[in-house]
Amino acid sequence: MAALAGRRCLPWVWLRRRPGQGHGRHYRAALCTELKRPLAIEEVAPRPVQPHEVRVDVHFCGVNFADILACRGQYQEMAHLPFTPGMEFSGTVLETGTDVSTVKEGDRVIGVTGLNAMAEECITDQKSLWQVPEKVSLQEAAVLPVSYGTAILALDHRACTQPGETVLVTAAAGATGLAVIDVATNVLQAKVIAAAGSDEKCKLAMKRGAQYSVNYSQGSLKDAVKNLVGSGGVNVAIDMVGGDAFLEALRSLAWEGRIVVLGFAGGNIASIPSNLLLLKNICAMGLYWGRYKQQNFTVFSKSLSSALQYCQQGRIKPHVGATFKLEEVNDAFLHVIQRKSTGKVLLSLK
Known part of the structure; x- marks a missing residue:
């Protein structure tokens, strides 16, 4: 999950659609033509695939807060205008380059890209695609890359969580x-x-498998955790909020506990009181999942392969909170910005 910074909302105007030029195999794409402005839906002319590339007919695309940050110019990797956001998708292979050997036309796949997935077609390197098992739907598969890839690396690879x-x-x-x-x-x-x-979100988390829940809008997270597990604390904390929530989660750790930082959805980045690390021999670490794609592709790929395998086996059950059409992309962004979303928000291209 990308590091988050700031909570300013995108200005809101009606979505506009510009007519495409020409005919043939033009396809629709969401375009960011100006930072901090709503996206436009435009007709885009396809480009040829390179020898190592694959053209995918996109069925679903995930909506992540990182996409919103990119369209504000606040993401850690800046894109050149105009660009199409969207970093994860599911779909079927339309065309392969001459050097592609991992997939073939008609294969169902999930993909991870830096950008360009919020479109009816997406071209990406063959190394950025994973085949979807037979028992996994393309809607389920679209939930897996960012969310489950991050969860698996945070819990298993970084925190080494034990039964x-x-x-x-x-x-x-x-x-x-x-x-x-x-x-x-x-x-x-x-x-x-x-x-x-909120209580509603806590109920959903319990329904999805949590043993306990805490509404941290109603008081101290640290005190609530202590009431649940005693002074011993928790072994692992996974934090996406930052600020005070991070500090209270840090203080909730047990002896030799581990906290993994995934982002700063609350908008504030806390300073770590390093004496706490010493006193309880605890460990604070970060996880920028997408960076593994460049730095350690084996680990990155394994997180996605594992997610697909777990889903095929029925061990995990991806949760879709809301689905929007491509032309409703600005509504989808607003849904996330206003914190109305629970679970994965998807764009449906079909």
Whole structure:
């Protein structure tokens, strides 16, 4: 999950659609033509695929807060205008380059791109695609890359979560929060305390497998966790909120506990009181999942392969909170900005 910064909303005007030029195989795409302005839906002319590339007919595309940050110019990787946002998708292969050997026309796939997935077609390198097993729907598959890829690496690769350990997760009703609950409970056999900002979100987290829930809008997260597990604390904390929520999660850790930072949805980045790390021998670490694609592709790829395998086996159950059409992309962004979303928000291209 990308690091989040700031909470200014995009100005709101009606979505506009510009007529495309020419005919043939033009396809629709959401375009950011100006930062901090609504996206436009335009007809785009396709380009040829390179030898190592694959053209995919996109069925579903995930909507992530990182997409919104990119359209504000606040994401850590700046894009050149105009650009199409969207970093994860599912669909079927339309065309392959001459050097492609991993997939073929008609294969069902999920893909991870830096940008360009919020469109009816997407071209990406063959290394950025994973085949979807037969028992997994394309809608389910579209939930997996960012949310479950992040959850698996945070819990398993970074925190080394063990069976029977207790995991505290903030922003628990969001897409990644629910994925953390799902993986921790159903794959790693850990116990989960879900922390969220409303009773409704806490109920959803409990329904999705958390053993306990805490509404941190009603008081101290640290005190609530202590009431649930005692002074011993939790073994692992996964934080996506930052600020005070991060500090309270840090203070809730047990001896040799581990906290993994996934983002700053609250808008504030806390300073770590390093004496706490020393006194309880605890560890604070970060996870920028997308960076693994460049730095350690084996680990990155394994997180997606594992997510697909767990879904095929029925061990995890991806949760779709809301689905919007491509022409409703600005409504989808607003849904996320206003914190109305629970679970994954998807664009449906079909």
